[in-house]
Amino acid sequence: MAEIELTGVSKAFGDTQALEGVSLTVPDGAFVVLLGPTGAGKTTTLRLIAGLERPDRGEIRIAGRSVIGDTPAQRNVAMVFQQYSLYPHMTVRENLAFPLRSPILRTPEARIDRKIVEVAEVLRISHKLDNKATALSGGEMQRVSIGRALVRDPAAHLMDEPLSSLDAKLRAELRIELKRIQASLGATLLYVTHDQVEAMTMATHVGVLDHGRLVQFGSPREIYEDPVSLYVAGRLGLPRINALPAGLWAGAPAGAAVIGLRPEHIAHDHGPQAQVIRVERLGDQTRLHLALEGHALVTLADPHTALEPGDVLPVAPRNPLYFDAAGARIA
Template sequence: MKIVLDNVVKTFDTFRAVHGVSLEIGSGELVALLGPSGSGKTTILRMVAGLEYADGGAIRFGDQDATNIPVRERGVGFVFQHYALFPHMTVADNIAFGMKVSRRKRSRAEIEARVGELLSLMRLDGLGGRFPGQISGGQRQRVALARALAVDPRVLLLDEPFGALDANVRRELRRWLREIHDELGITTLFVTHDQEEALDLADRVVILDHGRIVQEGSPEEVCRNPASAFVTRFLGDTNRLEAQVRGGVARIAGGSIAADGVPDVHAEIYARPADLEWAGAGAGLSARVLRVLDRPDSRRLVARLDDGETVELDVTPETVVSVGDQGAVKLRRANVFSLA
């Protein structure tokens, strides 16, 4: 089921939350809406669900204008961050609830068979008789997804579904959700403010800021070719250095990097910790190590450049370096944006 948003607008009192957003989500595609708090991503999701109505523009499901269709008639499955399970119902009854109240009548045997299928699909075999308070947070979120899928939705909507879980459980569920999506092929719109989550899960990432789309593309496209300084900063740790661009080259004391397409102006260079290299001596930006941060699979250096700027860079765990060491930071890759 293809979803099309055509110049959609939403205003709350005097605050405009969504400014003319146009977006097409292909049938069977998993798209992540990514952005900081207040960027409009959840409002867009709720308009697609029918929980909010657009003040302007149109929303289409395939060839059907769904802009003003009531939520019960849209055929969407919705998964919330905090599960929204009925605590007094068993896992099996929670999954069956939507089928029992649906306008499409099913026999008890049909409902029980579908619940059994979903318990197996969600890796919840043997837990159907338990209550939500008797299972883990990750299992509760699987129950919430099973309940959303039980009514055979045309569209699946997920609003930060892993936000209430710890990091290890989130990573496990991300892999599992991608497997489920690939198996079922349901058109899925996924809201998150977690960059890693969006990049790991989505076929396409749509980045929002103040109710507008500022970039969309595959995870590779948005990571390797960010459209703006905002996107670069939002997508993860980055170092910012000021530079002067002349003739397509951004220059700072001790180093330079290509700046194709950037006019001859004052500019800013953004380089991620993995884009910088540490050298004990030689050409580069002269720097002194302030801290060494050890991680299981890497080391991160915090270094101060001669001009007083502080940068962070990643090195291999085997790199021999200590606080106070003097050396040079080399730019391997960076993005350059005009300040004009």
């Protein structure tokens, strides 16, 4: 495994600036998630590291060595795409073996057989090795796609929203599996998603991208509790952070235009009265959708609350986050 380092990396496609001055270090053995909406620059970052695109400016190093002049094959990274990218006429065994039979790797057949057995066991698809790819479920196909990257023992794994095309149940299962696999292998993994649940549950580090710029990098907890902007605060947390006028409650610092309140950071024992608009009972928790002086907000209540639409309850900030008119954090 190896550290990946980007220094001042920029990339434009015509008049569109995809990345602007991105500096980022993916530590050896870390699980780093790049988070942001469509167009933020996440996939471009992966493609630049993989060598599928060349930066206009900046430096890219893998294991301390510049790879700007290297071909994708010479960079020794493995990329998993959103789509399964399997050979349908081949068996699972043949799909897993294919990258190892590359003329560049020249892997002995005995080692190929051993690696296939090892990776199949890690991915729990040993019983599917002789099945054709077309006979697999969506989740199994994505496991094989991930396995094609794992068999190579690359310096780093790059994954571009590999779970986004799966249904919710499979995504939840494979999130757990992927984190288990990464931890067991000690692999350096850079993972792209717009799914905040994936970022919170899998990452050791999260990088938030906004229009091609890296705006914050840290642990999921750090990003969640100490965001540098309202934009970053909105990237993590479900339900999303409530953004309300700072003047709704007393005590806002000078320059504050917006108060950010996580749903769990709203007290119900004092403050102005809000009206219950909708009640979501989710078993382990209840979400209350409220209206306060014409502003919508979501808060959490006891799972057994008797509140119903039309009821009122007091609301007050607890551990609020403040932002200026441009969305920048005010300490």
